[in-house]
Amino acid sequence: MATENEGTFEVNGHTLYCKSWLPNGPTKAKLIFFHGFSDHLGRYYNFFPSLAARGIAVHGLDQRGWGQSVKKNADRGLTGTTSQVLADMAAFIKPHLPSSPSDPPVFVMGHSMGGGQVLTLACQPEYQDSIVRPVRGWLVESPFIGFSPEEEPSFLKVFAGRLASKVLPHFQLSHTIMVEHLTRDPAVQKSLAEDALVHNTGTLEGLAGLLDRTAALANGQTRPLPGGALRSLWVGHGTKDKTTWFDASKKYFDEFTGEVADKEFKAYEGWYHQLHADGPDSEEFYKDVGDWILARVEDDTAGPKL
Template sequence: MVVEKEGTFTVDNVALYSKSWLPDTTTPTKAKLLFIHGFSDHINRYNRFFAALASRGISVHGIDQRGWGRSVSHPRDRGNTGPTERVLADMAAFISSHLDDNPDKLPVFVMGHSMGGGQVLTFASHPKYQESVVRRVRGWLLESPFIGFSPEEKPSALKVMAGRLAGKLLPKQQMRHAILPENLSRDPEVVQSIKDDELMHNTGTLEGLAGLLDRTDALATGKVRPNGGAVKSLWLGHGTQDKTTWFEASKKYFEECCGEIPDKEFKAYEGWYHQLHADGEVSEEFYKDVGDWILKRCEEPAQEGAADNGGKVDAKL
């Protein structure tokens, strides 16, 4: 049995919903995974994935980010993430809390999905956090990271320009950005659950959406990239038929911007959609891949000059 614990994580006097998935007393805990969810998402939507990891001795800890999920106490808070500096500060506080409160010195890993994947890459690359946080993390994982829009979701240049201008004038103005549930998963039950989920409000502020676009542009153009001296291990998985974030952008970024990382792996999931963790029964393969990667690095910590596993491995249906 996996043990689930709910709570709150307070940062700058704002209480964020938190939850942990812990191995039971018969399963030794071997690692901690800290998880950053995506746009209009919340951590309870990853329950099967997190439970699968916990059953293998990987404790999983997450928060509903500011503006999302159960961290929203009033409709005006929906999507109110603040600027990128606020987003990264929240992440720094959350990650640091698990690094500092770690009496057993368990290896700590950080993972992000979609928008959260872009945030994780941005954070791991930010000079401000290299010494205090990034170097203390054993490995970084990215699920379908937002490095570029898929052709189906890419907005026009005029819309982006207008949004940026409006964001400067009315930063807290809310705007809906709905993502088609059918583009997220091939599993009809998952698609319906997304449609029925009232916590998935598809609403951002102009300030938050502008920050999201800026972070994505900085990654897509290679202006932001991990420092191989601080980031020792990186795993990136992306579905080739992702209709939300772009597989080709992830592949290009991995090949052109991650060369300094001594231990890295890219996995292409052939035919899969955006939510690798909820794409039907095949997602069990994804759970195994992530668990195997983490547990291997608990047994063999990444060192400077570790073997480069950068080749693409296609997962077949």
């Protein structure tokens, strides 16, 4: 069981919707979560309650431009630059970080676009001491490190979009992802199509920033830094993902995460993009994430090994 609390988070003059799923018993760990493109916290089904039932408190927010943080149509997709996106994330994470050794360890997770953001934040030099080092582990679900072949835009479209973003940064552009590419579950597909908060609208500035972050991850320009600040990393991706590309995630993990001592890549054979909402199999994903987090909590509390 879990207790759900809704609220708001103030950052740089903006009010963002946030929600927490809290254990009814002792809190063993905290998970800070960031959703994907045209997504919101209300779309994660039993994932967060299942973690809370195991003693993992979950805290998330609808990012700028998405979900219940949108107050008017002009706000849709208005995420700001990459520096703004990362600053928002860091500001939300910081109050949850441990202030004493007895506080529960903190983990940070992102899905899809949010997964790319989480990896990007974890690799920025300016956040290594203030954010990355105090976080016990980082997790990404179907991270956006490359387009799937089904969603790959043309070079001309990308070039034109980047050029236009310099002139009309807040110009809104619709980018609809086929619901059949997101999940194998017909009920979830129907829910996605009918969800008024799933608006599929980005700004040219926001979309250009998203593409830049993705390219930097794909070519290894953005990677964990030496020094061990990023202690642990978990990556989960479906092999039949038709939205973000499984091969790009695997390549990033294999070639660019050598500085991470504790890491795991889980391939979900035949699964689509939303591992958290891909039918009855999703219970396996819930368990994998919970098991990975709690194993590191136990490692930290077991004391010295003889």
